Amino acid sequence: MIYAHAGPRRLAMLRVAVLVLWLYELASDPFERLAALPRAWFEPHGPWLLAPDAVLALLWNETALFGLKLAALASVSLALLGLGRPRLCMALALALVTLVTSFVRGFGHADHADVPLLWATLALALLPAWDALTVSKAPVTARAPGTYARACALVALVFSFGYFETAVHRLAREGGQIFLGPSILHFIARDTAALDDLPFTFGAWLVEQPGALVLCNAGFLLVTVAELAAPFAHLRRSVSIAWLAVILPFHLLAPIVMHVFFRENLVLLCALYVWPLWAWRAPEVPAPRELTERAHQATVSSDPPNSAGIAG
Amino acid sequence: MALFALIALGQAAKQKEAFPFVAFTMYGDAPARAAAYYDYRAVHRSGREERFRPSQVVSTLGSARVARGLARRLDAARGAPPGDAAERLTADALVALMQLYNEDHSDDPVRAVAIEHVVLEPPYHARDARRELVATVQAEPHAAYERAAR
Numbered sequence: 372m373i374y375a376h377a378g379p380r381r382l383a384m385l386r387v388a389v390l391v392l393w394l395y396e397l398a399s400d401p402f403e404r405l406a407a408l409p410r411a412w413f414e415p416h417g418p419w420l421l422a423p424d425a426v427l428a429l430l431w432n433e434t435a436l437f438g439l440k441l442a443a444l445a446s447v448s449l450a451l452l453g454l455g456r457p458r459l460c461m462a463l464a465l466a467l468v469t470l471v472t473s474f475v476r477g478f479g480h481a482d483h484a485d486v487p488l489l490w491a492t493l494a495l496a497l498l499p500a501w502d503a504l505t506v507s508k509a510p511v512t513a514r515a516p517g518t519y520a521r522a523c524a525l526v527a528l529v530f531s532f533g534y535f536e537t538a539v540h541r542l543a544r545e546g547g548q549i550f551l552g553p554s555i556l557h558f559i560a561r562d563t564a565a566l567d568d569l570p571f572t573f574g575a576w577l578v579e580q581p582g583a584l585v586l587c588n589a590g591f592l593l594v595t596v597a598e599l600a601a602p603f604a605h606l607r608r609s610v611s612i613a614w615l616a617v618i619l620p621f622h623l624l625a626p627i628v629m630h631v632f633f634r635e636n637l638v639l640l641c642a643l644y645v646w647p648l649w650a651w652r653a654p655e656v657p658a659p660r661e662l663t664e665r666a667h668q669a670t671v672s673s674d675p676p677n678s679a680g681i682a683g
Numbered sequence: 684m685a686l687f688a689l690i691a692l693g694q695a696a697k698q699k700e701a702f703p704f705v706a707f708t709m710y711g712d713a714p715a716r717a718a719a720y721y722d723y724r725a726v727h728r729s730g731r732e733e734r735f736r737p738s739q740v741v742s743t744l745g746s747a748r749v750a751r752g753l754a755r756r757l758d759a760a761r762g763a764p765p766g767d768a769a770e771r772l773t774a775d776a777l778v779a780l781m782q783l784y785n786e787d788h789s790d791d792p793v794r795a796v797a798i799e800h801v802v803l804e805p806p807y808h809a810r811d812a813r814r815e816l817v818a819t820v821q822a823e824p825h826a827a828y829e830r831a832a833r
Contacts, residue, residue, distance in 0.1 A: 400743050407783050408741070409775040411768075412752070417702030473702050478744050479752030489703045494686060532690050536707040540694075545713045553805050554713045560807035565720035565754070566746035567736040575809045584806075591710075630746060 373605050373647045374523035378655030379502035381647075382519045385526060386500035388642035389491055390451040392635060393468055396485070397444050402471060403436040408478070417473035439474075443467035453505025461496045468492065487533045488635040491643075494529040498522040524605055527643050531601035534618075538598035550595070555587040559629045566630035574628045594621045604644065611644055619645075718803040721754050722814070723777075725784075725793040728823070735796050740783045753777070757798065761817060765830060774820050774828035781822040795821045 374381075410431055415422065430436065446467050449460035472485050499514060499522060541549060556578045563574030577583055597617035604614035619640060626632035693704025725735035737753060738746035753776065759769035777796055785792035798820065802813045816831040 401741075402743050404741060404783060405743055408779050409772065411772050412756075412776050414699065416699045420700060469703060475743055475748075476702055479748045479755070483705070483707055483709065484745065486703050486705060490686075490690065497686070529686060529690065532687075533707050536694060537709050537711065540706065540708050541711040544711050549713050552713060553716075553807075554710075556805070556807050557714050557716075557718045558710050560803050560809070561714075561718035561720055564718075564722070564801065564803070564809070565750045566738070567734070567750060568738040568742065568746040578807045579809075 372520060372524060373608055373611050373644070373651065374520040374527075376651050376654045377519040377523045377647075378657075379499070379514075379519060380504060380657075381651060381655055382498065382500050382522050383502065383504035384646075385523060385642055386495050387451060387504060388638070389488065389495055390447050390464070392488060392638050393447045393464070393492065394444065394451070396488075396635070397440055397447065397468075397471065400440075402440045402475070403433040405475070405478070406431055406433045406436050412479075413477045414479070416476045418470055419473055419477055436474075439467070439471060443471050453501050454507055457501040457505060457507070458496070461501075465492055465496050483533060484633050484635055487530050488639065490529045490532070491526050491639060494526045498525065523643075523647070527605040528602055530639055530643060531604060534598040534601035538595045538601075541595060542599075550588050550592045553584060555591045556584055559587065562629040562631060569626055569630045569632065571627045571630065574630070577628060590621075593617055597621070605647075608648065611648055615640070615644055615648075716805055718807060720750070720801055721757055721817070722799045722801050724797045724799070725781075726795045726797065727791045728794050729791045731791065735781075735784075735793065737777075737780050740780045757800075757817065760828075761800075770828050774826060777820040778822050778826045781820075785822075792823075794823045795819050 410427070413427075415427075419427070430439070443464070446460055446464035449455070450457060450464040454460065469489065472489055475485075499512070499518065502512065502514070502519075545554075559574045560578050563572070577587070594617060597614055600610070600614055601618075604611050604618075619637075622633055622637050622640070689704045693701045694706045696704065698705050723735035723737060724732055726732055738744065738749035741749060744752070753773070756769060756773040756776065760767065760773045763769045777798075781793045781796060796819070798817045800815045800817050802815075803809070804811065804813075818831055819829045821827040821829065
């Protein structure tokens with residue numbers, strides 16, 4: 372497993388990566404501008420289904436939505452730094468980013484870009500991700516061997532499940548036939564034209580080239596196989612490398628070919644796979660503070676319980 | 684285990700209620716032969732015309748949510764009688780988008796947006812697209828949804 376050498380600091384670094392990504396997502400997003408859209412466009416999802424209409428009416432202005440964004444930013448910052456009671460901060464951060472994400476989701480079509488990030492955040496909240504890299508000095512807890520490796524694997528599994536579900540749905544619904552017909556050219560032509568936030572015209576050019584159908588169907592099949600393999604990608608170094616060799620180019624080409632860009636997934640792929648493959652090949656070196664604490668613990672545990680009395 | 688159970692159950696649950704445990708269905712259905720979408724042309728106060736890109740106005744929502752959200756409402760408005768709620772919602776949404784755009788481009792604001800329904804038949808060559816003007820949504824001098832004559 373690529374996380375075999377994971378320790379408290381490496382798991383904590385995953386926490387930092389995920390929460391910094393949330394900070395960027397929230398800070399760079401003009402979320403409050405949604406108040407300018409008609410309320411009739413909004414169809415409540417998730418926790419917003421529980422909100423009375425009066426609450427929504429109260430929230431439907433730039434100031435209130437900006438306040439919600441600021442509260443989410445503050446709670447994510449606290450969870451990132453590990454100030455005070457980090458798990459409590461993380462629970463609050465999770466609740467607020469879920470509120471923000473599901474509010475955006477209420478404006479329509481399923482867009483899964485932020486869901487794997489939300490799942491990874493939820494998984495981290497359940498894991499010992501605050502055993503290192505915190506501002507508040509947390510009490511040192513003895514963990515069973517392999518705890519941090521299993522924790523990293525859980526985050527990877529949760530993150531990768533979206534890929535797996537996508538491939539399973541595709542194969543269960545359409546079978547192998549979808550890779551033989553013109554579906555992929557339809558998707559490329561439609562999304563290049565209809566999804567209007569990126570300027571690339573490569574997709575429209577590509578579908579007009581001879582051999583485009585064969586080439587695109589081969590790529591579609593290859594990506595589907597990689598999606599199916601996603602939950603197993605962290606189990607072996609060679610499998611991880613092969614999987615990344617398909618999934619990374621897919622995420623880099625998808626915005627150019629079909630105007631679909633999963634920025635969050637690209638960052639998480641780097642944090643969960645590329646970085647461990649590259650930098651986690653040796654056991655984690657404890658930080659100076661941990662070394663001091665371990666030395667102190669070793670001194671305490673090597674003394675017999677009544678040693679002070681004997682010495683006295 | 685509980686987390687995995689939630690994620691797995693989200694595949695089968697009602698998507699609104701289950702969020703964020705949702706089904707992943709991306710490019711999962713073989714579509715009908717023709718690809719269809721809506722194209723928007725902005726008419727500025729100066730008379731200048733250019734492509735209107737709604738998802739660039741509200742980047743928060745992402746292009747898929749804006750484009751498909753508007754397309755769903757436009758499909759409903761086209762099938763409904765004039766003045767129907769679906770038509771009003773489409774008009775309100777597009778006027779709001781124009782006003783947001785105009786906040787950032789007050790030098791030459793958008794006065795109206797013309798909506799075209801575009802159909803691409805296989806082999807999906809853009810030059811062979813069939814375009815039909817569906818409606819024009821006016822932001823100035825007052826909000827209005829004007830259906831194109833058939």
